Amino acid sequence: MTRPGFTGSALDRADPIRQDPAALAAARADAGARLLRMDGIDPVVGPDGLLDWGGLDEAPPGAFLALLGLIGGSPRFVALSGIPGGAQRSPLMMELLDAWPPEEAATYAAARSLIDWHARHPFCARCGAETAPIRGGWARSCPRCRTEHFPRVDPVVIMLAEHRGRVLVGRQASWKPGRYSALAGFVEPGESVEEAVARELHEEAGILATDIRYLASQPWPFPSQLMIACVARTANDALTIDRHELDHAMWVDRAGVEAALAKLPGAPFDPPPAYAIAHSLFRMWLDG
Amino acid sequence: MTRPGFTGSALDRADPIRQDPAALAAARADAGARLLRMDGIDPVVGPDGLLDWGGLDEAPPGAFLALLGLIGGSPRFVALSGIPGGAQRSPLMMELLDAWPPEEAATYAAARSLIDWHARHPFCARCGAETAPIRGGWARSCPRCRTEHFPRVDPVVIMLAEHRGRVLVGRQASWKPGRYSALAGFVEPGESVEEAVARELHEEAGILATDIRYLASQPWPFPSQLMIACVARTANDALTIDRHELDHAMWVDRAGVEAALAKLPGAPFDPPPAYAIAHSLFRMWLDG
Structure with missing residues (x-):
C-alpha cells in the first residue's frame, strides 16, 4: 500500500x-x-x-x-x-x-x-x-x-460505503465543482470508531452500515485531526441526503473510481488530492 | 468477538x-x-x-x-x-x-x-x-x-506487542499490586495511529514494532478518550523500560494470558477489567 x-x-x-x-x-x-x-x-x-x-x-x-x-x-x-x-x-x-x-x-x-x-x-x-x-x-x-x-487531536472517521460493487461519494457545497470524496465526521464522546462510522453514514446519507473495517489512518493538519479510514458494507443503497452536511452524493462503480483517480476526461468526479487519506481509501478499495 | x-x-x-x-x-x-x-x-x-x-x-x-x-x-x-x-x-x-x-x-x-x-x-x-x-x-x-x-475526544493507542508467541504487558507504579495491561499512549498532533503505536512501544519499552494491525476501539470516559486497540509484531524482545512511564514490563506466553484472564491462582498478572479494551485485546489475541 x-x-x-x-x-x-x-x-x-x-x-x-x-x-x-x-x-x-x-x-x-x-x-x-x-x-x-x-x-x-x-x-x-x-x-x-x-x-x-x-x-x-x-x-x-x-x-x-x-x-x-x-x-x-x-x-x-x-x-x-x-x-x-x-x-x-x-x-x-x-x-x-x-x-x-x-x-x-x-x-x-x-x-x-x-x-x-x-x-x-x-x-x-x-x-x-x-x-x-x-x-x-x-x-x-x-x-x-x-x-x-495538551495539544488537541480530534479523531475523525472517513469511510467508503460499499454496496454491490459501487462506493458512495459525496460533496459539500463549499467544495470546487465536481470534487467528491468519501463521507467523514468527528467521533463524539462516548462512541467507538465503528459507531461513529455507522452514525455518520446514517445521518448524512440514510444508509445502514454493516461489516465496518478499519483500513488506515493519517494526521490532517487543518487544524489537527486524526483521520481514521474505514470501509463499510451497507444494507441498502437508497440515499436520504442531509442537505446541511452534503450538497450531493452518489454511488460510483469501479470503472468510475478508476477514471476519477486517473483524472480521465468524462470521469464521474474530481478526486481528493493524493495527500488526503480519502485518495488512499479509493486506491485501497480498487486494489481489493 | x-x-x-x-x-x-x-x-x-x-x-x-x-x-x-x-x-x-x-x-x-x-x-x-x-x-x-x-x-x-x-x-x-x-x-x-x-x-x-x-x-x-x-x-x-x-x-x-x-x-x-x-x-x-x-x-x-x-x-x-x-x-x-x-x-x-x-x-x-x-x-x-x-x-x-x-x-x-x-x-x-x-x-x-x-x-x-x-x-x-x-x-x-x-x-x-x-x-x-x-x-x-x-x-x-x-x-x-x-x-x-466542541467536546474534546483524545485518541489513545493501546497495543499488544507480540514476539514469538509472547505478548508484552506493563504496569504503572500507581496501579494496584499485580495489575498489568497493554501499553498505551496519546496520539500526538502530526502522527498516524500506526506511528503512535511504534513511538510508544519504542519510548516505553525500547522495542521496534513491525506489522501493526488495528483490532478494535472503544470510548473511555475518564474523562474522554477514544481507545484504538492494535497488535504489533516486534523485531526484538530485549526491553529498555522508561521508568517515568512504567514500573515494570514483561513478556507473557499464551498459557500465562489464559490463566490471567481466568483469574487462576498463580497467574502471572491480574488483568484489566472486562470493560477495558485491553481485556478485549487479550481475548482477541488468544482467539487468534
Whole structure:
C-alpha cells in the first residue's frame, strides 16, 4: 500500500528531552540545532524545494521555541510567534503538499498543528487566565489554577460505503465543482470508531452500515485531526441526503473510481488530492 | 468477538434536533422526556440495577439540560450542573461498570464525558471569556469572540506487542499490586495511529514494532478518550523500560494470558477489567 499523506516524518519526537529542562536547554544550545523557517503558518521553501531550516538566532525576539524533535540527531525547533490561529490553506502551501513526498509534508503537518493549537488556545479553558507553553512546547500551563493543557487531536472517521460493487461519494457545497470524496465526521464522546462510522453514514446519507473495517489512518493538519479510514458494507443503497452536511452524493462503480483517480476526461468526479487519506481509501478499495 | 466495553448504547444521538432550537424546545416539552439521575458525576442505580431516569422537573433550578439523544423515541437529557470536573472514579461506579452490560455503561460513558467536559471548560481558550452551552449541550459558545468549542475526544493507542508467541504487558507504579495491561499512549498532533503505536512501544519499552494491525476501539470516559486497540509484531524482545512511564514490563506466553484472564491462582498478572479494551485485546489475541 502507498504511504498515506502526512506520514513517515523523519522526526524523532524525543519525548524525554521535552520533559527535562536541562536536556531542553542543551538542545537549544546545540551547535547543530535548526529552526523551521515559516512564513506565518505557511512553509518556506528551501533550495531543494523542501522545507527550509535556519539557525535559532533567526527566531523573533522573545518567541518560545518548541522542540519538534530530532532529525539525524540534530534538534529541530519551530518558533511559536504571534500567528493568528485557524488560518486558511494558502495556494502556495497546497501546491507544496501536491509536490512533496508524504514524509516531508508530515514534518510540516506536526509543526503546523502545534503552532496553530498554541495560537488558538492562549487562555485556560478551566479558569480563564492566560497560559504559557511548557514541556518544549507540547503543553501549556495555567499560572492561576495550575491546570496543564495538551495539544488537541480530534479523531475523525472517513469511510467508503460499499454496496454491490459501487462506493458512495459525496460533496459539500463549499467544495470546487465536481470534487467528491468519501463521507467523514468527528467521533463524539462516548462512541467507538465503528459507531461513529455507522452514525455518520446514517445521518448524512440514510444508509445502514454493516461489516465496518478499519483500513488506515493519517494526521490532517487543518487544524489537527486524526483521520481514521474505514470501509463499510451497507444494507441498502437508497440515499436520504442531509442537505446541511452534503450538497450531493452518489454511488460510483469501479470503472468510475478508476477514471476519477486517473483524472480521465468524462470521469464521474474530481478526486481528493493524493495527500488526503480519502485518495488512499479509493486506491485501497480498487486494489481489493 | 465480544462487544468492547462502553459500546452499543441504545441512544440515537439525534444530531438534527441539537441543531434546531424549535426541535430542542419540543423535545424538552415532550411528555416522554426523561432526565438521567446522577449523583454528581456518579450514576444513580434504578430499581432494575441499571441507570435511573426521572422527570425533567427533577433538574436543579437553572441547570442547562443537555440532550443525550433519543431512546425508543423518548428524549433523554442530563443536567449540566455545578459538578467539579476531573472527578476520581468512585468505588460504586466501578462496581456498576463491572456488573453492567456494555451498552448500559455506554450510555453512562457518553453522559459522563459530556458533563465532565463542560465542567472543565467553562472559559474560552481563545480569549478567556466565560462561555455557555449551545446546540443541546454539544458545544459551548463564547459571547466575546464568537468562537465555538466542541467536546474534546483524545485518541489513545493501546497495543499488544507480540514476539514469538509472547505478548508484552506493563504496569504503572500507581496501579494496584499485580495489575498489568497493554501499553498505551496519546496520539500526538502530526502522527498516524500506526506511528503512535511504534513511538510508544519504542519510548516505553525500547522495542521496534513491525506489522501493526488495528483490532478494535472503544470510548473511555475518564474523562474522554477514544481507545484504538492494535497488535504489533516486534523485531526484538530485549526491553529498555522508561521508568517515568512504567514500573515494570514483561513478556507473557499464551498459557500465562489464559490463566490471567481466568483469574487462576498463580497467574502471572491480574488483568484489566472486562470493560477495558485491553481485556478485549487479550481475548482477541488468544482467539487468534
